[in-house]
Amino acid sequence: LMQLVQLFDARERAVAALRQAAEADVGARLCDAHAAGEGEAALQGELDALEALYGEAAATVAPQAALLADILAENTRFTQARASDPVTAQRDSVVRSLEQSSTQYFTLHSQLTTGATFYADLQKRLTSLLQAGDDLSYTQQLQRQEFEMTSAASFERRTQEQQDHELALKLAQELDSGVADMKIGGSSVALGQPVAAPPQRAPEPAAAAPPP
Numbered sequence: 001l002m003q004l005v006q007l008f009d010a011r012e013r014a015v016a017a018l019r020q021a022a023e024a025d026v027g028a029r030l031c032d033a034h035a036a037g038e039g040e041a042a043l044q045g046e047l048d049a050l051e052a053l054y055g056e057a058a059a060t061v062a063p064q065a066a067l068l069a070d071i072l073a074e075n076t077r078f079t080q081a082r083a084s085d086p087v088t089a090q091r092d093s094v095v096r097s098l099e100q101s102s103t104q105y106f107t108l109h110s111q112l113t114t115g116a117t118f119y120a121d122l123q124k125r126l127t128s129l130l131q132a133g134d135d136l137s138y139t140q141q142l143q144r145q146e147f148e149m150t151s152a153a154s155f156e157r158r159t160q161e162q163q164d165h166e167l168a169l170k171l172a173q174e175l176d177s178g179v180a181d182m183k184i185g186g187s188s189v190a191l192g193q194p195v196a197a198p199p200q201r202a203p204e205p206a207a208a209a210p211p212p
Contacts, residue, residue: 003067004064004067004068004071007060007063007064007067008060010060011057011060011061014053014056014057014060015057017053017056018050018053018054018057
């Protein structure tokens with residue numbers, strides 16, 4: 001593993017140097033070298049430098065496959081050795097049991113938290129529904145009381161109007177009966193008894209004659 005890590009580090013350094021060389025401005029150097037009659041040699045030097053850096057990066061790729069194969073083989077032997085060791089197997093079993101217990105604990109904790117949140121929300125909804133039911137019941141009770149009072153007042157008013165109507169009819173009947181009795185009594189007096197003559201006035205005395 002350490003060799004693979006060192007190989008990766010060497011590759012990163014080679015790639016960084018190659019990138020820096022590729023991004024560098026070599027135009028001025030090549031122009032100066034060309035003016036001095038050394039243009040081809042300068043260009044070849046730049047290309048050789050880039051190829052060297054590329055070779056360093058590529059050289060880290062070939063050993064990688066062999067190192068990875070060795071690591072996988074060592075890991076297989078290590079896994080088999082652990083599986084054949086009773087102490088290691090027992091320790092792994094304990095670790096797996098602890099992991100399972102931890103997983104079950106956190107799962108149960110999450111379920112309990114979700115359940116508590118659900119029932120808290122349900123309690124709020126039930127409280128709201130109970131309050132709404134109480135308000136509706138109180139409103140219905142007030143409306144029933146108002147209806148009963150209105151009905152009682154209307155019944156009393158109709159009863160009083162009926163009584164007043166009956167009393168008015170009775171008084172009208174009694175008045176009509178009294179007028180009829182008076183007419184009948186007056187007619188009897190006119191038919192059965194003579195009408196008395198009006199009293200005569202005494203004549204006034206004559207005036208005395210004046211003396212001679």
